[in-house]
Amino acid sequence: MSTSTPIRLGTRRSALAQAQSGQVADALSAVLGHPVELVPITSEGDTNRASLSQIGGQGVFATRLREALLAGECDFLVHSLKDLPTAQPEGLVIAATPRREDPRDVVITRGGTPLHELHTGATVGTGAPRRIAQVHRRAPHAEVVDIRGNVDSRLARVASGELDAVILAAAGLSRLGADTPLHREELGLGEWPTAPGQGALAVETTTDAPDWLLAGLAQLDDLPTRIAVTIEREILAGLDAGCQAPMAAHAEVTGDEVRVRAVVYQPEGDRRIGIDVTEALNGEYIRRNGSGNGADAADDADPMPTAVRIGRSAAHRLLELGAADLLPRE
Structure with a gap:
């Protein structure tokens, strides 16, 4: 690819979406030495002004962007991770989760x-x-x-x-x-945990993207963020609840451990069901690999399977405590 040919980044048209996409564009341009241009795309969530709780949160911001990516209208996407459904579409991959901003x-x-x-x-x-x-x-x-x-x-x-x-x-x-x-x-996360993935971005491309693009995106990845949001999204998936469910999940990696807080709220009422647990991770892998290695984390000591297990276990515990009775089904 010519160094003068821009890499096309698909993004929603909102000021926030373009601001966060612009930050990723600058970071990737610095890594690869290629210009990156924003390709504004209008999603259903941008045109339908009804309440998100009425139109459903599942994919209203992501579907049109993903269609554009698969159609070749852009080379990769930047999403607010909390807006993404937990099921990953065939042919697409989250190639990086940059370092998370304040999740509160x-x-x-x-x-x-x-x-x-x-x-x-x-x-x-x-x-x-x-x-x-x-x-x-x-x-x-x-x-x-x-x-x-x-x-x-x-x-x-x-x-x-x-x-x-x-x-x-x-x-x-x-x-x-x-x-x-x-x-x-x-609002402190102890008493006011936030949505799975809040504060984090998902950088998504196609599974058959060029190796140089996948390698460049991998350098934007932050391993502690990837671990944390994987746990949070596994909780959401395990509860079989959508992005707009009245639930919160936040995971925080500190050294070799991760603390997980998750709460399911009764939509109309005072009931809530929550857990607060601390689990061990494979600290040696984290120390050895650090950040910026998302695409290369294929190692027997890879902490991601552990992250998936922790998230699924947390969801199972919530369901055992009765969380299903509080959640609407999509």
Whole structure:
């Protein structure tokens, strides 16, 4: 491939999608010495303004992009990992999971009142069933308003007084470089775990992509992130629940161990079922290989099978505790 021929990166048209895709494009260009151009693609989730809980979260942002990739309209894709269905389509592969951004949620308010202290009837904007269930627990006297829209429009609804608060992903604010005079409350993962894959990106290409492209993408991979999100997505898959299920899962790799927190929430009510466990990983493999080796992790000591086992075990434990009774089926 000529060094002057751009590599085509398929991305959604939103400002956030293009910001995070631009970061990946710059990183890959630095690795391979090729220019990378963004190819904007409109997904169903961008055109259908209905609530995500109504149209279903499974693939509404990813399907059209994947069709474009398989049709040869682009060479690879960048997704927000939390928006991807857990089933991997035939012919496609997640070639890299770059280092994860802050996975927490944040509450944005005008005056800095903590979420749990909002007055009775205060309006909190969010469209995610998981966040809705968490708001009901943290601020039971508040009113949840189902909203869609980009980050700027959500911030504007708080600034104007239309809403008292909105809940956003810290990673999205960081990637956009959003600067606002509004107040920000970070929600700790211990009491407010977030969606599987939140804060992480998935770099996807075809299984028959050129070796040089696969090798270049592999250098963007971060092994601890890949381990963590694999566990989280295995929990989601094991529960047989979609991306919009009222559940949270967060895994954090520290040295040779991984801590896993997962919670399933009753959509309307106070019930929740959760686990908090710490499991051992193959620390020698992690120390030897570090980050940036996703495509080369074919080793007897590869920690990924262990990550899959941990995720499936966590899902099984949740189901034993009765999680299936709280989850809608897609």
